[in-house]
Amino acid sequence: xxxxxxxxxxxxxxxxxxxxxxxxxxxxxxxxxxxxxxxxxxxxxxxxxxxxxxxxxxxxxxxxxxxxxxxxxxxxxxxxxxxxxxxxxxxxxxxxxxxxxxxxxxxxxxxxxxxxxxxxxxxxxxxxxxxxxxxxxxxxxxxxxxxxxxxxxxxxxxxxxxxxxxxxxxxxxxxxxxxxxxxxxxxxxxxxxxxxxx
Numbered sequence: 001x002x003x004x005x006x007x008x009x010x011x012x013x014x015x016x017x018x019x020x021x022x023x024x025x026x027x028x029x030x031x032x033x034x035x036x037x038x039x040x041x042x043x044x045x046x047x048x049x050x051x052x053x054x055x056x057x058x059x060x061x062x063x064x065x066x067x068x069x070x071x072x073x074x075x076x077x078x079x080x081x082x083x084x085x086x087x088x089x090x091x092x093x094x095x096x097x098x099x100x101x102x103x104x105x106x107x108x109x110x111x112x113x114x115x116x117x118x119x120x121x122x123x124x125x126x127x128x129x130x131x132x133x134x135x136x137x138x139x140x141x142x143x144x145x146x147x148x149x150x151x152x153x154x155x156x157x158x159x160x161x162x163x164x165x166x167x168x169x170x171x172x173x174x175x176x177x178x179x180x181x182x183x184x185x186x187x188x189x190x191x192x193x194x195x196x197x198x
Contacts, residue, residue, distance in 0.1 A: 012045060012046055012047045012070075013044075013046045013047070013116045013117070013182065013185050014046070014047045014048075014049050014072075014114065014115045014116045014117075015041050015046050015047070015048055015049065015115060015116065015117055015118075015119060015178075015181070016048075016049040016050070016111055016112060016114070016115035016117070016118045016119065016130075017034065017037065017038065017041075017048060017049075017050055017056065017057050017060040017061075017119050017121060018051075018056075018057070018111075018112075018118050018119065018120050018121070018123060018127050018130040018131065019034060019055060019056025019057055019060075019120065019121040019122045019123050019127055019147075019149075019151075020055050020056050020122045020123050020124050020126075020127060020149055020150075021053045021054050021055035021056070021057070021124075021126070022055060022124065023055045023056060023122065025122070025124065025148060025149050026056070026121075026122035026147055026148040026149055027122065027146060027147050027148040029147075030056065030121060030122045030147040030148055031055075031056065031059045032059075033121060033144060033147055033174065034056045034057075034059035034060045034063070034121050034122075034147075035059040035060065035062055035063035036063060036174055037060055037063065037119065037121065037144065037174050037178075038059065038060035038061060038062065038063030038064035038065075038067070038069070038071075039063040039064065039066065039067040039069075040174050040175060040178055041060075041064055041069060041178070042063070042064040042065075042067035042068060042069025042070075043067055043069075044178065044182075046069075047069070047070045047071075047072060048060060048061060048064040048069060048070070048071045048072070049071075049072050049073075049074070049111065049114060049115045050071065050072075050073050050074075050094070050111075051073065051074060051075075051076075051107060051108070051111050051126075051130075052073025052074060052075040052083065052089055052090075052091075052094060052097050053073075053089050053090075054089065054090060056121050056122055056123070057073075058090060058093065060121070061073070061093035061094055062093045064093075065093045065094075065095075070095050071093060071094045071095055071096075072094065072095065072096045072097075072098070072114075073094040073096070073097040073098070074097075074098050074100055074107055074110055074111045074114065075087070075089060075097050075098065075099050075100060075107065076100060076101075076102065076103050076104045076106070076107040077089070077099050077100075077101065078099055078100070078101030079099050079101075080097070080099060082099070083097065083099060098110075104126060105129065108126065108129050108130045108133060109133055111130065112130050112133045112134045112137065112139065113133075113137065115139070116139075116140070116185045116188070117139060117140035117141065117142065117181045117184060117185050118130065118131070118134040118139055118140070118141045118142070119141075119142040119143075119144060119177065119178075119181060120141065120142070120143045120144065120150060120151045120154065121144045121147045121151055122147040122148045122149040122150065122151050123149045123150030123151055124149055124150060127149070127150045127151075128150050128157075131150065131154065135158075135163075135166045135168070138166070138167055139167065140167045140169070140181055140184030140185055140187075140188070141166065141167060141168045141169070141181075142168075142169050142170075142171070142177045142178070142180060142181040143155075143168060143169070143170045143171075143177075144171070144172070144174065144177055145170050145171065145172045146172045154168070155170065167184055169181060169184065
């Protein structure tokens with residue numbers, strides 16, 4: 001007989017922040033917005049998942065950790081030494097870093113599939129790769145518009161691909177976007193019985 005789980009026993013939502021490592025092409029306030037998004041994720045008791053890299057994901061991780069949140073990173077490197085020395089990626093502001101050894105493209109697949117939802121902030125080609133993986137997997141995706149790069153191109157890209165809207169929600173407001181993303185995750189959770197969709 002199934003027992004009802006109390007809130008403290010429920011799994012936390014895992015939110016992946018996908019965005020540009022090089023923020024030079026982003027809106028000038030995109031790093032600040034990423035940091036505030038990390039803070040808001042932590043305030044809501046969600047877990048932040050990143051590509052364990054610099055730029056937008058790093059700023060989000062900083063915000064989440066400074067707010068007392070949990071941050072998990074998935075690295076393209078096979079070891080901490082390779083992560084730091086070969087890829088020159090940071091290890092701070094993360095509770096756990098998983099060293100996948102799958103380079104960037106393999107890491108992107110694991111990163112998006114390990115999260116309950118993806119939030120796109122600014123971005124370049126790697127962010128677009130993470131977006132298309134999540135889109136094909138029918139994951140909830142939030143797009144923080146007004147941050148530049150990929151995030152501000154996605155509405156038009158989706159329209160021109162003639163594949164329907166997917167499960168993509170948009171907003172220029174951080175709290176509003178997280179509300180919309182959480183609502184999409186809830187649809188997934190309510191559609192499952194004993195870990196199977198009904």
